[in-house]
Structure formats: C-alpha cells, structure tokens
Amino acid sequence: MSNYTNISRKISQSSVIQAIVNYGPISRASVAKLTGLSKQTVSEIVANFEVKGWLRAVGQTEGHIGRRAVVYELSPTAALIASVDLGGAKVRAALCDLTGRVLFELLEPTEPKGGQDVVHQISRMIRSLVSSSGSSYEDLHTAVIGVPGVPDTDTGAILLAPNIAGIDQINLEGSLNQELGIEIIVENDVNLSALGEHWLGDQGEQDNLAFLSIGTGIGAGIVLAGNLLRGISGAAGEVGFLPFGTDPFEPESLKSGALERAAATYAIINNYKQKSGQDKTVPGVFEAASSGDEDAIKVLDDVAKNIALAILAIVSIIDPSKVVVGGSIGSRPELLERIIAHASRCFPRQIKIEKTKLGNHAALAGGVATALYNLHLSLFAEGQDIGTITFPPAPSLENFKACELS
Amino acid sequence: MSNYTNISRKISQSSVIQAIVNYGPISRASVAKLTGLSKQTVSEIVANFEVKGWLRAVGQTEGHIGRRAVVYELSPTAALIASVDLGGAKVRAALCDLTGRVLFELLEPTEPKGGQDVVHQISRMIRSLVSSSGSSYEDLHTAVIGVPGVPDTDTGAILLAPNIAGIDQINLEGSLNQELGIEIIVENDVNLSALGEHWLGDQGEQDNLAFLSIGTGIGAGIVLAGNLLRGISGAAGEVGFLPFGTDPFEPESLKSGALERAAATYAIINNYKQKSGQDKTVPGVFEAASSGDEDAIKVLDDVAKNIALAILAIVSIIDPSKVVVGGSIGSRPELLERIIAHASRCFPRQIKIEKTKLGNHAALAGGVATALYNLHLSLFAEGQDIGTITFPPAPSLENFKACELS
DNA sequence: AATAAGTTCGGTAAGTGAACGAATTAAAGA
DNA sequence: TCTTTAATTCGTTCACTTACCGAACTTATT
Numbered sequence: 001m002s003n004y005t006n007i008s009r010k011i012s013q014s015s016v017i018q019a020i021v022n023y024g025p026i027s028r029a030s031v032a033k034l035t036g037l038s039k040q041t042v043s044e045i046v047a048n049f050e051v052k053g054w055l056r057a058v059g060q061t062e063g064h065i066g067r068r069a070v071v072y073e074l075s076p077t078a079a080l081i082a083s084v085d086l087g088g089a090k091v092r093a094a095l096c097d098l099t100g101r102v103l104f105e106l107l108e109p110t111e112p113k114g115g116q117d118v119v120h121q122i123s124r125m126i127r128s129l130v131s132s133s134g135s136s137y138e139d140l141h142t143a144v145i146g147v148p149g150v151p152d153t154d155t156g157a158i159l160l161a162p163n164i165a166g167i168d169q170i171n172l173e174g175s176l177n178q179e180l181g182i183e184i185i186v187e188n189d190v191n192l193s194a195l196g197e198h199w200l201g202d203q204g205e206q207d208n209l210a211f212l213s214i215g216t217g218i219g220a221g222i223v224l225a226g227n228l229l230r231g232i233s234g235a236a237g238e239v240g241f242l243p244f245g246t247d248p249f250e251p252e253s254l255k256s257g258a259l260e261r262a263a264a265t266y267a268i269i270n271n272y273k274q275k276s277g278q279d280k281t282v283p284g285v286f287e288a289a290s291s292g293d294e295d296a297i298k299v300l301d302d303v304a305k306n307i308a309l310a311i312l313a314i315v316s317i318i319d320p321s322k323v324v325v326g327g328s329i330g331s332r333p334e335l336l337e338r339i340i341a342h343a344s345r346c347f348p349r350q351i352k353i354e355k356t357k358l359g360n361h362a363a364l365a366g367g368v369a370t371a372l373y374n375l376h377l378s379l380f381a382e383g384q385d386i387g388t389i390t391f392p393p394a395p396s397l398e399n400f401k402a403c404e405l406s
Numbered sequence: 407m408s409n410y411t412n413i414s415r416k417i418s419q420s421s422v423i424q425a426i427v428n429y430g431p432i433s434r435a436s437v438a439k440l441t442g443l444s445k446q447t448v449s450e451i452v453a454n455f456e457v458k459g460w461l462r463a464v465g466q467t468e469g470h471i472g473r474r475a476v477v478y479e480l481s482p483t484a485a486l487i488a489s490v491d492l493g494g495a496k497v498r499a500a501l502c503d504l505t506g507r508v509l510f511e512l513l514e515p516t517e518p519k520g521g522q523d524v525v526h527q528i529s530r531m532i533r534s535l536v537s538s539s540g541s542s543y544e545d546l547h548t549a550v551i552g553v554p555g556v557p558d559t560d561t562g563a564i565l566l567a568p569n570i571a572g573i574d575q576i577n578l579e580g581s582l583n584q585e586l587g588i589e590i591i592v593e594n595d596v597n598l599s600a601l602g603e604h605w606l607g608d609q610g611e612q613d614n615l616a617f618l619s620i621g622t623g624i625g626a627g628i629v630l631a632g633n634l635l636r637g638i639s640g641a642a643g644e645v646g647f648l649p650f651g652t653d654p655f656e657p658e659s660l661k662s663g664a665l666e667r668a669a670a671t672y673a674i675i676n677n678y679k680q681k682s683g684q685d686k687t688v689p690g691v692f693e694a695a696s697s698g699d700e701d702a703i704k705v706l707d708d709v710a711k712n713i714a715l716a717i718l719a720i721v722s723i724i725d726p727s728k729v730v731v732g733g734s735i736g737s738r739p740e741l742l743e744r745i746i747a748h749a750s751r752c753f754p755r756q757i758k759i760e761k762t763k764l765g766n767h768a769a770l771a772g773g774v775a776t777a778l779y780n781l782h783l784s785l786f787a788e789g790q791d792i793g794t795i796t797f798p799p800a801p802s803l804e805n806f807k808a809c810e811l812s
Numbered sequence: 813a814a815t816a817a818g819t820t821c822g823g824t825a826a827g828t829g830a831a832c833g834a835a836t837t838a839a840a841g842a
Numbered sequence: 843t844c845t846t847t848a849a850t851t852c853g854t855t856c857a858c859t860t861a862c863c864g865a866a867c868t869t870a871t872t
Contacts, residue, residue: 008414008826008861029817038863039818066816067870208638220723229630231725232614233755241722241753243715244649248752255754309649313719316647317626319637346654347647348661349639414826414861435852444828445853472851473835 009045010381012037016045017054017380020072021099025058027069046072054078054379074098080135081375082126082143083367085189085360086110088163088216091121092360095129096368098375104129114165116175123179140182141375144367145172146189150234156186163216185370190237191228192366194221196358197324199369206321210314211362212239214307214330216265218257222318229318240264242313245306259310263303265329271299286332303329304338311343315351326356416787418443422451423460423786426478431464433475452478459484460785480504486541487781488532488549489773491595491766492516494569494622497527498766501535502774504781510535520571525578529585546588547781550773551578552595556640564592569622591776596643597634598772600627602764603730605775612727616720617768618645620713620736622671624663628724635724646670648719651712665716669709671735677705692738709735710744717745718753732762 015035020026023034032042049055056075060068076097085092087110094105106129111121122145130137149161149168156171158164176184194211201209207226213219220237222229229236238257245262246253253261261267265282272278272285275295280288288296307330311323325336333355340353358365421441426432429440434452438445455461462481466474482503491498493516500511512535517527528551536543555567555574562577564570582590600617607615613632619625626643628635635642644663651668652659659667667673671688678684678691681701686694695702713736717729731742739761746759764771 007417011413012861027817040820040864041862043818044861061817063872064816065814065872067818069817206638222723224630224635229724232612232727233725235755236723236725238722238725241718243718243752248715248718253752258752309654312647312649312654314723316644317628317642317720317723318635319639319642319644321638346649346659346664349641418826433852446829446855447827449853450826467852469837470851471837471849473853475852 012041013045013049014381016042017049017074017376020055021074021376025071025073027061027071029069076101077135077139079141079375079379080130080133080139081141081368081371082129083146083364083371084122084126084143085146085192085363085367086118086122086148086164087189088148088161091118091125092364093122093125093129094364094368095126095133096371098372100368100372102368103133110164112165114167115170116166118164118167119170119172119175119179123176126180140180142183142185142371143176143180144185144187144192144371145176146187146192146363146367147172148189150188151186153234158186183374185374187228187367187370188219188221189363190219191221191230192364192370193326193356193358193362194223194324194366195228195369196362196364196366197326197356198223198226200365201324201357208321209324210318210320210322211324211326211356212307212311212314212330213327214263214325215327218260218264218310218327220314222314222320224318224320239310239314242310244309244313245302259306263306263310263329268299268303268329271302272296275299282329286334290334300335301338304335305342307335307339308342308346311339311351311353312347315347315349322352322354324354324356326359326362331356331359418447419451419455420787422448423455423480423782426461427480427782431477431479433467433477435475482507483541483545485547485781485785486536486539486545487547487774487777488535489552489770489777490528490532490549491552491598491769491773492524492528492554492570493595494554494567497524497531498770499528499531499535500770500774501532501539502777504778506774506778508774509539516570518571520573521576522572522581524570524573525576525581525585529582532586546586548589548591548777549582549586550591550593550598550777551582552593552598552769552773553578554595556594557592559640562592589780591780593634593773593776594625594627595769596625597627597636598770598776599732599762599764599768600629600730600772601634601775602768602770602772603732603762604629604632606771607730607763614727616724616726616729617762618713618717618720618729618731618736619733620669620731621733624666624670624716624733626720628720628726630724630726645716645720648716650715650719651708665712669712669716669735674705674709674735677708678702681705688735692740696740706741707744710741711748713741713745714748714752717749717757717759721753721755721757728758728760730760730762732765732768737762737765 016031019031019034028042028046029039032039046055054075055072057070058073059071061071062068076099079098081096083094083096089110091108091110095103097103106125108125111117126143130140147158147161148163149158152159156173157169158167158172161167173184173186190211190213193213194209197211198209209223211221218240220239222237240257240260242259244259246258248258268282268285269280272280272295275298285296285299289300314323325339329335336355343351343353356362422437425437425440434448435445438448452461460481461478463476464479465477467477468474482505485504487502489500489502495516497514497516501509503509512531514531517523532549536546553564553567554569555564558565562579563575564573564578567573579590579592596617596619599619600615603617604615615629617627624646626645628643646663646666648665650665652664654664674688674691675686678686678701681704691702691705695706720729731745735741742761749757749759762768
C-alpha cells in the first residue's frame with residue numbers, strides 16, 4: 001500500500017533477479033557483490049522467491065578455496081509465455097519458458113474467414129501448445145500477438161490490415177483475453193521484429209536499431225533506448241509514405257504511399273510487366289534477374305535504389321546503430337547487396353546495413369522479448385517502473401529457427 | 407552510501423519538490439495528498455529544504471473551512487543559472503532564477519578571433535550578468551552553452567562549426583569550467599531550440615516534437631518522450647543530408663548534403679543567380695518575391711517544396727506531435743505558408759507545422775530548461791535517475807522575448 | 813591455517829497510521 | 843444580531859513496521 005514499504009524492496013528484488021537472470025546459476029554472495037546489497041538482504045529475497053517457486057537452487061560451486069556456495073537460477077518452468085505471429089497467410093505460435101527458450105512451436109494457415117474465427121484459431125493453438133508441453137495451463141502468464149497492421153489501443157481493433165478479413169471489426173485483445181484468461185499484448189509485427197532483432201542481435205552493445213521490412217508493404221520498426229518508438233499516433237516507422245520512387249504529389253501516393261508504390265510486391269510485378277510485357281511473380285523476377293534478364297535487373301536495381309534512399313532518410317533522422325533489412329523481399333541477399341552499394345554512394349558516414357538474422361521468426365522472437373519484459377516487470381518489480389529493467393538476456397539464435405517450415 | 411539509505415528519501419524529496427514546483431504555492435497537506443506521502447514525511451522534507459534555503463513559506467490559505475494552511479514555494483533566488491547561445495555572429499547570454507525567469511540578458515557580437523577568446527568572452531559576459539543582478543557569484547550553479555556545431559563529448563571540442571574560428575581546437579566545456587568554476591553543459595543549438603520550443607510550447611500535453619531549423623544550414627532537433635534524440639553517433643537530426651532537391655549521388659552532396667545544397671542560404675542565393683543572373687542576398691530574394699519577381703517566387707517555392715519533403719520524411723519516420731520550423735529562413739511566414747501547402751498535398755494525415763514561437767530565443771530557452779532539469783536532478787534527487795523527473799513548468803513566453811535586439 | 817559462504821544480532825533510517833491539538837468557517841440557537 | 847456549537851482541515855507527536863546494513867560468528871572447504 002504505502003509508497004515506502006514497497007519501492008525499496010522492489011528495487012532490491014528487481015536487481016537480485018536481474019543479477020540471477022543475467023549471470024546464470026550464481027551464489028547469493030556473488031549476487032550481493034554484483035548488486036551492492038548486503039548478504040543478508042540477498043539471502044532474504046532469494047528465500048522469498050524460492051518459496052514462491054520463481055528461483056531454485058541448482059547445485060554448488062566446487063574447486064574454490066572456502067566453503068562451497070549454493071547457486072541459484074530462475075526456475076524456467078515457473079511460468080510460460082506464448083508468442084504468436086499472425087500473418088495474412090500463416091499463423092505461427094511458440095510456447096516459451098521464463099528464459100525465452102522455445103518449448104514448442106506451431107504453424108498453420110490463417111483461418112480464411114478472419115474475424116472472430118482467427119481469435120478461436122489463436123486460442124486453440126495456444127491451448128494445444130500448452131497441453132503438448134505437459135504443463136498446467138495455470139502456468140501460462142502472457143501472450144503477445146504480432147499483427148500485420150496498427151492496433152487501435154482504444155477499441156482493440158487492428159487497422160490497416162487488409163490481408164485478414166474483419167480484423168478491424170473485432171476487439172482482438174479483449175476477445176483473446178476473454179477466451180484465454182491471461183494477459184494479452186497486441187503489437188505490430190514489424191515493431192516486434194525490430195525488438196526481436198535487437199534482443200537477439202546486439203542487446204547490451206547498443207540499445208538502438210531500425211528494422212526495415214519489405215514485402216507486400218514496407219514498414220519500419222525503430223528501437224530507441226531499448227524501447228519501441230511508436231510516435232504520437234502510433235504511426236512511427238510508416239516509411240511506405242516516404243517520397244521516393246514515385247511522385248509523392250500524385251493522389252495515388254496519398255493512398256498507398258509513394259515508396260510502397262515503388263518498392264513493394266505490387267511494384268515489382270507491375271514494373272516488370274511494363275518493361276517486358278510479361279507477367280511474373282516476385283520470386284520469378286528475382287530468378288530472371290539472376291539468369292541475366294536485363295529488365296528484371298533494372299527493376300530490382302530501382303527497388304534497391306529507392307530502399308537505399310529510405311535507409312538514408314532513416315539514418316539522417318534517427319542515427320541508429322544499424323539498419324536490419326527483412327521481409328519476404330528485403331531478405332533476398334542479392335537485393336541487399338545492391339541496397340548497400342547504393343547507400344554507400346549517398347551518405348558521408350558508413351551505414352551498417354544487415355540482413356535479418358531471424359528471418360520469418362523475428363516477430364515471434366520480439367513477442368517473446370516483450371512478454372518476458374512484461375512478466376519480469378510485473379512479477380519482480382510489481383509494476384513499478386524503476387527505470388533500470390532490461391530485457392532478460394536472449395537465448396541462442398538457433399532457438400528461434402528450430403521450426404524451419406518456410 | 408548504501409543503496410537503501412538514500413534512494414527512498416530521494417524519491418520522496420523529488421516528488422515533494424515536483425509537487426511544489428508544479429502546483430505553485432501549496433500547503434504541506436496538499437503535497438501529501440498529491441504525492442501519497444504521509445503528512446509527517448512531507449513536513450519533515452519541507453523543513454529540511456526550508457533550512458537549506460531552497461523552499462520558503464509565502465503565506466497562508468484563507469476563506470476555506472478549517473485551519474489555515476501555510477503555503478510554500480521554491481525560493482527563486484536560491485540559485486542562478488546561465489544560458490548562452492553562441493552563434494557565428496552573436497553571443498546571447500541570459501541569467502535566470504530557479505523558476506526559469508530571465509533576470510538579465512546580454513547580446514554581443516561574437517569575438518572574431520574565435521577559440522580561447524570566445525571562452526573569455528562568454529565567461530566575461532556571465533560574470534557581468536551576475537554582478538548586474540546584485541547576486542553573489544556563489545549562487546550561480548550551471549551554465550548551458552548552445553553551439554552551432556556538434557560537441558565532441560571526448561575532447562570537448564566543437565566539430566562542424568565553420569563560423570567560429572578555432573572552436574574545434576579547444577576544449578570548450580573544460581575551459582569554461584576552469585574559468586567559471588561551475589558546471590558547464592555544451593549542447594548543439596538546434597537541439598536546445600527543440601527543447602526550448604517543447605518546454606514553452608506544449609509541455610505537459612505532448613512529450614514529442616521536431617524542430618527544423620533552416621538558415622545557413624539545415625538541421626533538426628528531435629524531442630521524444632521529453633528527451634533529446636541524439637543517435638548513436640550524435641548525428642540524429644542531420645536532415646541536411648536527406649536526398650531531396652539535388653542528386654544525392656553527386657559527390658558534392660556527400661560533402662554538404664543534398665537537401666542543404668537545395669534549401670539553405672547558399673542555395674537560395676545561387677539558384678536565384680542562375681535563374682535571373684542577379685546577385686541578391688536572402689532577404690533580397692524574399693523581398694523580390696513579395697513584389698512579384700517570378701524568378702524569386704520560383705526559387706522560394708522550390709525551397710518550400712524540398713522542406714515539405716523533409717518534413718514528410720521526419721513525420722513518416724518518427725511521427726511527432728508537430729514540426730516547429732525556425733532559423734533565419736525557416737521563420738519567414740511567406741515560406742511557411744508554401745511549406746504547409748506542399749506538405750498537405752503529399753501526406754495522408756494532417757501534419758501540424760508551426761512557426762517557432764520563440765524566434766531567436768529558442769536556443770536560450772532550451773538552455774534554461776536543460777540547466778533547470780539538471781539542477782533539479784542534482785539538488786533534489788541527488789543524481790539518482792528516478793525516471794519521473796520532469797522539466798519544471800515553463801514561465802511565460804514573453805519572458806524570453808524581453809530583449810528584442812535582432 | 814586461510815578463505816569464502818552464509819547466518820545471527822543489534823542498530824539505523826525512513827515511513828506509516830492513529831490520535832490529538834490548533835485554527836478556522838458554517839450553522840444553529842438565544 | 844450575537845454567541846455557541848459542530849464540522850473541517852492543518853499540522854504535530856507517538857508508537858510501530860519495514861528494510862537495510864555492519865560486524866561478529868558458524869560452517870565448510872582447499
């Protein structure tokens with residue numbers, strides 16, 4: 001209740017947990033040294049958490065002079081979290097433990113009826129994951145849902161997601177919360193991808209990154225000071241509207257965005273048809289380019305040039321540590337090469353442009369990071385924003401690539 | 407020393423001061439309600455600060471049921487701060503009290519010899535301001551210096567400031583600290599202007615703003631979540647390199663920036679000469695345009711169009727609550743009109759574009775905000791980043807326009 | 813014997829709730 | 843109209859709780 005009673009304890013608890021999470025199995029004495037707390041305080045806090053099941057003793061040190069130390073770690077199965085990547089074509093869901101390790105993963109085609117049917121599909125998948133894991137459903141704490149659109153925080157609807165029918169007509173967060181009875185966090189998939197790349201990429205080194213997704217549409221997720229940049233109306237990273245590639249003053253650009261008209265799926269198909277007269281899919285154009293088709297090469301080079309300009313704009317304005325490029329089109333290495341070549345010719349400093357490390361698992365990983373962050377905040381700091389909560393350390397990259405279904 | 411001993415008190419102290427600063431003369435009982443602390447705790451903290459001279463009783467409530475309350479306020483003269491705007495042509499310096507009120511202001515031409523001579527000039531101006539105020543020099547706590555370049559945090563030199571000779575060869579912060587014996591904060595002037603506009607503009611409503619300065623060069627200051635966005639190499643807001651107006655792939659654009667080549671002082675003079683064959687200053691071109699000179703109108707319209715595209719890029723990427731335009735060129739109302747007209751034709755949402763409210767006092771006001779923030783942090787939270795420190799409320803706008811020398 | 817881990821004990825800082833005294837206004841009654 | 847009483851708020855005092863630390867001590871190793 002009181003201001004005082006808790007805040008000091010919360011800070012101490014939080015730093016103890018941070019130390020244990022970050023420095024693996026560790027003795028209470030070492031935690032005391034790391035945190036600056038006294039040995040008794042650490043012992044008391046650890047004892048409390050051990051009783052509640054969040055921490056467990058896992059062994060003893062050996063080989064050092066002096067008494068052996070009992071080492072503790074976060075009890076991984078004390079809670080479960082679910083991360084779901086809801087796409088226009090596929091739903092990907094993962095069940096993870098408290099350390100972020102993926103226990104089980106599921107991939108299904110998205111329920112074509114959309115709307116409430118998708119809600120049922122997601123909750124069915126999550127329940128099925130929990131039962132395969134053999135855990136109690138009670139242990140499931142949070143689910144993060146990545147969506148290809150803009151979540152409206154007031155209504156819970158997902159706006160600007162043309163690929164999922166009726167998703168702008170329902171309260172996704174509310175419905176899922178009702179069906180699953182756990183905390184639900186809904187976030188844009190590109191934003192989650194940015195967090196995922198940041199979490200598994202260079203967390204600790206830099207707290208700063210831009211993720212550029214190029215596929216059916218173009219969007220960017222921006223991580224600043226470890227947090228997502230959302231903007232005043234949730235539209236930060238709407239780089240599809242950057243004025244490159246097509247005339248931004250044309251009425252058409254006001255609808256779909258000048259850059260999106262010049263560098264996403266539709267543009268590649270269209271531009272190739274205009275040049276060559278042939279109908280080809282996006283992979284088809286890439287294939288044609290690699291076998292020497294001049295028209296295809298020109299089309300892709302134009303895309304690369306416009307993406308390079310977009311990256312230049314991002315870098316000029318926010319100066320991130322690096323730009324990670326992903327999405328079905330963006331992860332093509334032959335495109336990335338060209339992007340880097342163009343970008344290096346129009347910016348005075350070196351820009352770090354990299355391919356996504358996580359591929360189509362980026363949003364899923366970002367969801368796990370978000371859920372873990374949230375869970376740590378609510379469990380160990382009890383909602384107090386202490387300002388020093390960091391993401392728990394990321395598990396290995398491979399962890400998120402176990403399920404290599406397209 | 408201990409983690410515990412201080413942090414709780416610091417948080418309490420900080421919230422008490424915040425309440426008093428934000429809610430003007432206020433009784434201890436009200437502070438207790440606002441902060442959630444108990445009355446005794448508040449009394450104790452207020453008593454401590456009153457002894458030290460930071461707070462003072464200023465009267466009693468009257469007319470309400472119940473016992474009269476003694477109301478307290480921040481003692482304005484308990485400390486002084488200085489804000490200096492070091493420009494290529496002029497040095498502007500202001501002395502302010504703890505509430506941010508400007509006590510005295512000075513304006514001088516910048517010492518043309520540059521380097522260490524500028525250091526002497528600044529410290530002489532600050533000392534002279536303090537003696538005119540009749541205060542003791544001991545009361546001066548912090549000076550913030552706004553500079554037209556990038557402060558190098560390692561060496562203390564100011565990079566990319568061609569208008570002040572030798573300023574990249576000296577340690578500005580170190581030298582001033584040695585001459586004045588107080589804390590010195592050196593910051594880019596556009597960044598300070600952004601903070602200033604934010605502080606006096608819509609602080610409280612939105613914690614989010616972009617300031618675009620167009621003059622000899624082009625730069626932007628970006629405030630996100632109430633803080634300056636600096637970027638990984640301190641280059642956030644380097645919008646002069648945005649690829650608009652001239653070909654970004656030309657080698658010349660790598661030096662001075664594509665947009666800067668198309669929309670700053672030099673571009674206006676040059677483009678007008680190319681079109682008309684005549685040499686005119688920037689004010690000359692503006693005058694010609696207003697009296698119907700077609701060439702001048704075209705030149706300025708091109709500038710406006712390119713600025714509009716830059717604003718579009720900023721808005722697409724960071725989605726600020728508004729974009730404030732300033733600088734010697736940017737504050738021209740006839741230009742702003744055109745910028746707004748162009749911008750509204752190429753972005754789907756309404757963009758709030760406004761003229762600077764503070765004019766050439768923006769950087770000065772930003773310096774005051776920075777100094778106050780810093781002072782509050784060090785005095786009342788004793789350096790602990792509690793995460794909830796906000797800027798003290800801004801005084802009236804007019805406060806910063808007292809001295810209307812150009 | 814030296815060293816480190818972990819516990820026990822006494823003491824301090826900070827903060828709370830409840831009770832109380834002080835000061836004031838509003839309203840009821842003479 | 844004047845006086846008394848009730849209601850209300852401000853601010854302090856007091857007893858108690860929580861959280862933490864340092865030092866001394868026990869335990870278990872090399």
